[in-house]
Amino acid sequence: xxxxxxxxxxxxxxxxxxxxxxxxxxxxxxxxxxxxxxxxxxxxxxxxxxxxxxxxxxxxxxxxxxxxxxxxxxxxxxxxxxxxxxxxxxxxxxxxxxxxxxxxxxxxxxxxxxxxxxxxxxxxxxxxxxxxxxxxxxxxxxxxxxxxxxxxxxxxxxxxxxxxxxxxxxxxxxxxxxx
Amino acid sequence: xxxxxxxxxxxxxxxxxxxxxxxxxxxxxxxxxxxxxxxxxxxxxxxxxxxxxxxxxxxxxxxxxxxxxxxxxxxxxxxxxxxxxxxxxxxxxxxxxxxxxxxxxxxxxxxxxxxxxxxxxxxxxxxxxxxxxxxxxxxxxxxxxxxxxxxxxxxxxxxxxxxxxxxxxxxxxxxxxxx
Numbered sequence: 001x002x003x004x005x006x007x008x009x010x011x012x013x014x015x016x017x018x019x020x021x022x023x024x025x026x027x028x029x030x031x032x033x034x035x036x037x038x039x040x041x042x043x044x045x046x047x048x049x050x051x052x053x054x055x056x057x058x059x060x061x062x063x064x065x066x067x068x069x070x071x072x073x074x075x076x077x078x079x080x081x082x083x084x085x086x087x088x089x090x091x092x093x094x095x096x097x098x099x100x101x102x103x104x105x106x107x108x109x110x111x112x113x114x115x116x117x118x119x120x121x122x123x124x125x126x127x128x129x130x131x132x133x134x135x136x137x138x139x140x141x142x143x144x145x146x147x148x149x150x151x152x153x154x155x156x157x158x159x160x161x162x163x164x165x166x167x168x169x170x171x172x173x174x175x176x177x178x179x
Numbered sequence: 180x181x182x183x184x185x186x187x188x189x190x191x192x193x194x195x196x197x198x199x200x201x202x203x204x205x206x207x208x209x210x211x212x213x214x215x216x217x218x219x220x221x222x223x224x225x226x227x228x229x230x231x232x233x234x235x236x237x238x239x240x241x242x243x244x245x246x247x248x249x250x251x252x253x254x255x256x257x258x259x260x261x262x263x264x265x266x267x268x269x270x271x272x273x274x275x276x277x278x279x280x281x282x283x284x285x286x287x288x289x290x291x292x293x294x295x296x297x298x299x300x301x302x303x304x305x306x307x308x309x310x311x312x313x314x315x316x317x318x319x320x321x322x323x324x325x326x327x328x329x330x331x332x333x334x335x336x337x338x339x340x341x342x343x344x345x346x347x348x349x350x351x352x353x354x355x356x357x358x
Binding site: 002006038107 | 190200213258
């Protein structure tokens with residue numbers, strides 16, 4: 001951020017009075033521009049014990065696999081965002097069964113909120129942001145070709161819960177992979 | 180938003196190519212400025228069956244009661260945000276027991292993530308944003324003087340769970356009060 005989005009003057013970075021963190025502040029109009037983490041709402045769609053995954057048609061990680069997920073929009077609930085992403089990316093109609101995972105990714109200031117989605121029919125097809133969409137039995141999931149560490153972590157836990165027939169809420173943080 | 184935060188030129192509102200929602204777009208540098216819901220991380224601190232509440236010293240709703248909660252910051256996890264708010268507003272040291280509630284407030288584009296916090300000691304005092312801080316037994320909670328509908332909804336469920344000795348995850352939306 002270089003300019004004030006309210007008046008167009010240059011911003012500086014400083015700790016406002018009464019605050020304890022540096023913010024982008026406009027010295028012309030005094031506006032304080034807060035920046036906050038974003039929510040990624042997602043859904044693991046399930047049909048007869050298989051999981052619906054999408055192969056990404058967009059960067060980052062184009063060509064790799066994910067469950068439907070994307071940035072929550074202004075004016076919607078987390079559940080609505082998860083349903084919308086599932087429709088947009090996989091043209092799949094699901095009923096939300098429960099909140100499955102809440103994972104913070106502090107290094108990129110995102111929080112994933114992933115719901116369990118029971119598909120109402122085995123109908124699906126690739127949306128504009130997907131190259132292809134496919135149902136995977138747990139033993140056929142392309143573990144080496146998943147788009148992000150948080151997708152891998154969530155799916156690994158999901159497959160374990162699926163095998164044990166008991167879905168728990170998973171809460172925590174997912175850190176970047178070691179290099 | 181009136182000006183581009185990257186180049187300072189005026190922005191217009193339009194649907195970018197490949198998108199389906201209007202965004203603030205800079206026609207000078209082509210930057211697209213997305214706006215997304217914010218996360219409010221909170222904690223219900225508990226000591227021997229009583230709940231720690233803070234009386235707000237800041238607007239909105241100055242003078243009314245809430246559990247510690249505030250906007251999650253860049254670079255932290257939801258749990259870290261809840262612990263930080265509990266320290267800042269109530270100087271209370273809690274151990275997070277579980278994620279207790281995830282409530283979307285679509286009309287103001289916020290998502291509350293509220294954790295159950297077990298106080299490590301009965302020590303607390305008002306932080307800079309609190310007028311006073313007090314432990315309330317369930318039957319003494321000032322129901323008519325709570326700051327926001329989401330605070331009332333979360334506390335009402337919490338007290339019910341406390342009475343039944345069984346804490347469940349609560350997920351859903353909290354709408355604005357009827358007028």
